[in-house]
Amino acid sequence: xxxxxxxxxxxxxxxxxxxxxxxxxxxxxxxxxxxxxxxxxxxxxxxxxxxxxxxxxxxxxxxxxxxxxxxxxxxxxxxxxxxxxxxxxxxxxxxxxxxxxxxxxxxxxxxxxxxxxxxxxxxxxxxxxxxxxxxxxxxxxxxxxxxxxxxxxxxxxxxxxxxxxxxxxxxxxxxxxxxxxxxxxxxxxxxxxxxxxxxxxxxxxxxxxxxxxxxxxxxxxxxxxxxxxxxxxxxxxxxxxxxxxxxxxxxxxxxxxxxxxxxxxxxxxxxxxxxxxxxxxxxxxxxxxxx
Amino acid sequence: xxxxxxxxxxxxxxxxxxxxxxxxxxxxxxxxxxxxxxxxxxxxxxxxxxxxxxxxxxxxxxxxxxxxxxxxxxxxxxxxxxxxxxxxxxxxxxxxxxxxxxxxxxxxxxxxxxxxxxxxxxxxxxxxxxxxxxxxxxxxxxxxxxxxxxxxxxxxxxxxxxxxxxxxxxxxxxxxxxxxxxxxxxxxxxxxxxxxxxxxxxxxxxxxxxxxxxxxxxxxxxxxxxxxxxxxxxxxxxxxxxxxxxxxxxxxxxxxxxxxxxxxxxxxxxxxxxxxxxxxxxxxxxxxxxx
Numbered sequence: 054x055x056x057x058x059x060x061x062x063x064x065x066x067x068x069x070x071x072x073x074x075x076x077x078x079x080x081x082x083x084x085x086x087x088x089x090x091x092x093x094x095x096x097x098x099x100x101x102x103x104x105x106x107x108x109x110x111x112x113x114x115x116x117x118x119x120x121x122x123x124x125x126x127x128x129x130x131x132x133x134x135x136x137x138x139x140x141x142x143x144x145x146x147x148x149x150x151x152x153x154x155x156x157x158x159x160x161x162x163x164x165x166x167x168x169x170x171x172x173x174x175x176x177x178x179x180x181x182x183x184x185x186x187x188x189x190x191x192x193x194x195x196x197x198x199x200x201x202x203x204x205x206x207x208x209x210x211x212x213x214x215x216x217x218x219x220x221x222x223x224x225x226x227x228x229x230x231x232x233x234x235x236x237x238x239x240x241x242x243x244x245x246x247x248x249x250x251x252x253x254x255x256x257x258x259x260x261x262x263x264x265x266x267x268x269x270x271x272x273x274x275x276x277x278x279x280x281x282x283x284x285x286x287x288x289x290x291x292x293x294x295x296x297x298x299x300x301x302x303x304x305x306x307x308x309x310x311x312x313x314x315x316x317x318x319x320x321x322x323x324x325x326x327x328x329x330x331x332x333x334x335x336x337x338x339x340x341x342x343x344x
Numbered sequence: 345x346x347x348x349x350x351x352x353x354x355x356x357x358x359x360x361x362x363x364x365x366x367x368x369x370x371x372x373x374x375x376x377x378x379x380x381x382x383x384x385x386x387x388x389x390x391x392x393x394x395x396x397x398x399x400x401x402x403x404x405x406x407x408x409x410x411x412x413x414x415x416x417x418x419x420x421x422x423x424x425x426x427x428x429x430x431x432x433x434x435x436x437x438x439x440x441x442x443x444x445x446x447x448x449x450x451x452x453x454x455x456x457x458x459x460x461x462x463x464x465x466x467x468x469x470x471x472x473x474x475x476x477x478x479x480x481x482x483x484x485x486x487x488x489x490x491x492x493x494x495x496x497x498x499x500x501x502x503x504x505x506x507x508x509x510x511x512x513x514x515x516x517x518x519x520x521x522x523x524x525x526x527x528x529x530x531x532x533x534x535x536x537x538x539x540x541x542x543x544x545x546x547x548x549x550x551x552x553x554x555x556x557x558x559x560x561x562x563x564x565x566x567x568x569x570x571x572x573x574x575x576x577x578x579x580x581x582x583x584x585x586x587x588x589x590x591x592x593x594x595x596x597x598x599x600x601x602x603x604x605x606x607x608x609x610x611x612x613x614x615x616x617x618x619x620x621x622x623x624x625x626x627x628x629x630x631x632x633x634x635x
Contacts, residue, residue, distance in 0.1 A: 056503035063410060065523060066540060066548055067390055067575045074391070074576070088385075096519060097505035100410050105390040105575060129483040136493040145495075178483050185484055187493070192501075199501060221382075265503050294382060319499040325489055328547050339578060 055201035055302060058260040058267045061098035062173065062188040062326065066333050067105040069184050072125065072177050073334060075108070083108070083123040085173070088116050089259045089269075099259040099267045101171060101188065117224055117257050119269075121171035132176030136187055141321055148172055149191045149318035156276045162241045165227040168272040182331040188322050192271040195316035196278040196304035203264050204299035206290065209253050210235070213297050216255055220292060226257045227273055230290070243277070249284045253299075258291040264298055266291045268320075274302055275316065282306065348531045348573075353398045359607055363592030364533035367398045369607045373535075374406050374526070376608040383408045383627070387525075389574040396573065399528060404574045406526040406611075411627045413520040413541070416556040420624060519544060520557070522625050526611065527573050534587040535614050538572055538579050539622070554580050562621045582621055590617055 085107045089099075101119070126132040134140065148170060154160075155167035175186040206213055211230050219228070219237050229238040229246075230253040238252070246252050254277065260267030270289065277287050286303040307316070332338055354366045365373070378384050386403040389395045396404060522541045529536040541549035541557065551569055558567055568583050594613050598605050605613060615627070 054500055056501050058503045061546070063521075063542070063546055065409075066577055070576050071390060096412075097503070102409055104409075106387060109388070133484065133489060133492070136489055138493055138495050141493055141495060176484065181483070183483065185486075194499060194501065262503065262505075271501065319497050319502070321493075321495060321497070325486055325493075326546065327484070327486060330548065332550065333548055333577060
């Protein structure tokens with residue numbers, strides 16, 4: 054069974070400092086953006102790093118980013134209510150539906166960033182400088198029975214460095230490499246492919262784990278399986294600046310799957326995150342320190 | 345700071361003579377660093393009031409995030425033979441000499457880097473600080489929250505890190521991470537390093553914990569906690585009062601080995617010197633200059 058490295062949310066002190074200062078409308082969504090690092094080497098999770106820059110909605114086209122939203126509460130009750138199993142499921146399904154729509158409408162072929170989003174629910178206890186949060190990065194459990202086979206990148210007869218430089222230049226999170234013509238193609242061309250063995254799907258991957266692809270690859274596989282229902286495998290390059298990995302994914306399709314049913318999605322953090330930032334943010338404490 | 349606001353912006357280039365840098369030179373050196381080490385990025389100020397007008401709005405300071413730090417300084421094999429005091433004056437090994445800068449791993453970096461981490465020591469110092477003054481009760485019982493929010497998720501494709509088979513610890517490796525910032529210090533007219541550390545649970549390190557990652561030679565006399573010029577936070581910083589002098593010496597030393605340092609390479613040399621202060625923080629120094 055192929056597995057995918059989940060995200061871990063890293064909310065830095067400057068992020069919460071911004072939360073403290075901006076007056077957010079409680080219970081409404083704030084848009085966020087996180088830069089993904091495809092050179093991450095820390096631990097066994099993909100980092101979803103949020104900081105003071107994440108509130109800046111202006112997209113810098115040069116960066117590989119993932120966008121999402123923050124649902125902020127100012128009471129413990131509000132947060133607890135949002136974090137019940139039932140409400141988490143609702144939020145997950147709503148976000149998964151948006152992604153599924155991008156898949157079925159093929160709009161993801163124009164803008165593959167639509168496949169990756171995240172949602173954070175959070176409680177900021179501004180008086181005590183305590184913060185709680187829980188992140189969801191939706192991923193489809195579709196197709197099913199995904200298996201993987203590792204290939205060395207050289208097997209595909211392609212040049213890692215040129216893929217990386219193309220990615221850096223265009224900031225495309227997903228694109229194609231044609232094995233036939235040995236050229237890089239936009240992901241839009243996947244539509245015109247008839248055989249899964251003619252192309253390699255290149256995915257900028259923040260996974261730090263050798264031979265295991267990151268979470269972002271899951272929805273790409275779902276999209277590929279939906280676009281070409283006859284395919285039972287595809288070739289992927291998990292593009293990393295620390296050395297890319299070639300993976301052949303094989304799968305089965307569920308027995309009953311039609312356009313109208315959205316496949317099951319997963320993606321909530323298993324445990325909530327909490328942090329006490331009194332020492333870092335409380336003006337009284339800071340006064341003490343500076344004397 | 346007041347000192348900074350009264351200091352005029354340095355206009356004339358004189359880095360080779362004195363080791364100081366103009367803001368333009370800082371930006372040029374920063375561009376070069378970002379280009380060659382993609383883990384480094386330019387960052388804007390956290391809000392408009394903090395924009396320093398002698399720097400471009402989108403290039404207020406340099407940052408690299410989630411840099412791993414596997415072990416504490418005292419866990420490193422310490423070997424005097426690796427040490428070189430970068431000080432061309434006679435008084436060698438005069439530890440009282442404030443101007444001497446000890447490059448603790450001058451001669452053989454690879455060896456120390458590869459040395460097996462001894463994980464047992466790190467755990468002793470970790471918790472303690474948590475529950476001192478904050479006796480007020482938690483707004484949220486996290487255990488309860490986990491229970492009420494538990495989704496019956498069946499996700500066969502989620503990667504779960506395996507405990508390391510070898511070694512004495514059954515734990516999955518948990519490591520500290522650092523965000524490193526290089527700001528421009530207008531008063532001292534040099535780059536200045538700020539660091540924000542996080543423990544294995546992604547919570548900010550206390551200043552005392554951070555000291556464990558500074559080499560003993562530097563932690564007392566050169567590290568202070570100060571306000572960051574571009575972000576609304578205080579954090580540990582390597583005090584820049586000796587930077588210019590140090591940089592001048594390094595530049596001279598570099599010149600003696602027959603090479604002339606271009607101003608755009610200034611930050612590589614700066615990072616080389618920073619490495620002596622934080623030897624266990626594994627930022628990207630692939631391009632660091634060999635003296």
